[in-house]
Amino acid sequence: MTAENAKTKGTSTGCNKRIHKNQPGRLGKARSNGSINGIEEQGRLIESDSTRRDTLGTNIEYGDTSAGKILQRLDQLEDTHYQYVHAHQDRLQARLDESKKLEEKFRTEAKELRSEILALAQTEETESEKS
Numbered sequence: 001m002t003a004e005n006a007k008t009k010g011t012s013t014g015c016n017k018r019i020h021k022n023q024p025g026r027l028g029k030a031r032s033n034g035s036i037n038g039i040e041e042q043g044r045l046i047e048s049d050s051t052r053r054d055t056l057g058t059n060i061e062y063g064d065t066s067a068g069k070i071l072q073r074l075d076q077l078e079d080t081h082y083q084y085v086h087a088h089q090d091r092l093q094a095r096l097d098e099s100k101k102l103e104e105k106f107r108t109e110a111k112e113l114r115s116e117i118l119a120l121a122q123t124e125e126t127e128s129e130k131s
Helices: 067-130
Strands: 029-031 051-053 059-061
Touching: none
Parallel strands: none
Antiparallel strands: 029 059, 051 059
16 A cells, blocks of 8 residues: 655555464464373463463464463563552551541540630630629
């Protein structure tokens, strides 16, 4: 596909080679039932091979990528994320605890001030009654 404008003519606007969404190389290959490296465990990833078994017992190959490396990256991503989230939760909990302490201190001081004001008002009222 080409596009033309005032400055350029015949400029390509993208890749001319398209990969169909159902092309086998894109989705991986399925093999018949059998062992992977001599191990007959369904659903267990064998890192020395870039295949795994799905729940139906079919072996699935993942193109040119190493499933083991991808899982390692996923584990690292999860660990990093959970470390951040838990540290953030700890900070939030510390702030919440501090806020609760300050709220309790405020309530106590406000209650004391209210008592002092009421006592002062009562004292002034009794003095004005005596006069």
